Amino acid sequence: MKKLILLLLVFVSVPTFARSFDIEVIIFKRNVEPSQVNEAWPSSIEPIDFDRSFSYRDKKMMSSNGAFLLPSGYYRLNKQYQALDRHAGFKPLVHVAWRQTDRGPSRAPIFHIQAGQDFSGTFANDGRSLSQIKDESPDGTVPPALAKGPVNELDGTMQVYVQHYLYVKTNLDLKIPGQHEVVLQDAVTDTASDDNDDDAEVQVGNLEPIKPKTEVKDFLNSYRMQQKRQMRSGETHYLDNPYLGMIIKVSKAR
Numbered sequence: 001m002k003k004l005i006l007l008l009l010v011f012v013s014v015p016t017f018a019r020s021f022d023i024e025v026i027i028f029k030r031n032v033e034p035s036q037v038n039e040a041w042p043s044s045i046e047p048i049d050f051d052r053s054f055s056y057r058d059k060k061m062m063s064s065n066g067a068f069l070l071p072s073g074y075y076r077l078n079k080q081y082q083a084l085d086r087h088a089g090f091k092p093l094v095h096v097a098w099r100q101t102d103r104g105p106s107r108a109p110i111f112h113i114q115a116g117q118d119f120s121g122t123f124a125n126d127g128r129s130l131s132q133i134k135d136e137s138p139d140g141t142v143p144p145a146l147a148k149g150p151v152n153e154l155d156g157t158m159q160v161y162v163q164h165y166l167y168v169k170t171n172l173d174l175k176i177p178g179q180h181e182v183v184l185q186d187a188v189t190d191t192a193s194d195d196n197d198d199d200a201e202v203q204v205g206n207l208e209p210i211k212p213k214t215e216v217k218d219f220l221n222s223y224r225m226q227q228k229r230q231m232r233s234g235e236t237h238y239l240d241n242p243y244l245g246m247i248i249k250v251s252k253a254r
Helices: 002-013 059-064 078-086 130-136 200-205
Strands: 020-030 067-069 090-101 110-118 152-163 165-185 188-190 207-209 213-231 236-240 244-252
Touching: 020 078, 020 110, 020 152, 020 165, 059 067, 078 090, 090 110, 090 152, 130 213, 152 244, 165 236, 165 244, 213 236, 213 244
Parallel strands: none
Antiparallel strands: 020 090, 020 244, 067 090, 110 152, 152 165, 165 213, 188 207, 236 244
């Protein structure tokens, strides 16, 4: 009996370690013009919440969040990357792998993903062209808050976490130069047939809105891939929208 109790005490005293997962991700864009996509997209979207997010290149933050980058020898999606890279219809933007511990959504690392072309020489971070801002500015300059860069082609967050099951959550914006309509002025017109009518109420009652005057201007449009997907360890999963795609594989670390 004493030996059994001793064995139990030894077993309880042995520390338990959280599971770790190796995660490999490829993010790529589709080489397609927005005009060729038969899908409605919102003209404006809510800004992405970057609280708690950090770059996977930040070793200190990675370590403090129970994660570290894996060398290329751990990559298992090289064939998929090469196939995308050779295909004229796609362009890989990110290929990275890391190891992280088993954590829930409140503690798992949230990665700030930035890749692709930097548009800060042409566009402000609100999407407007720098030339438009300068033309509209009294002193012909771009306010520092709008000139704060870089303005990356791919910008957003992704998180892999465990909540009974494995999940990946993405909020990724792909920015594509294009155009949009800008409202220049609002106007009303008096449709009363008698210009000499002294009845003010009738005149007001006959005021009807007309279509606002607009102008087409250059704009850096954002197309968001906002998804949450349940995954299985050891399987390769694919997420996409008409502009962006992601291949992800999560495996138990050995």
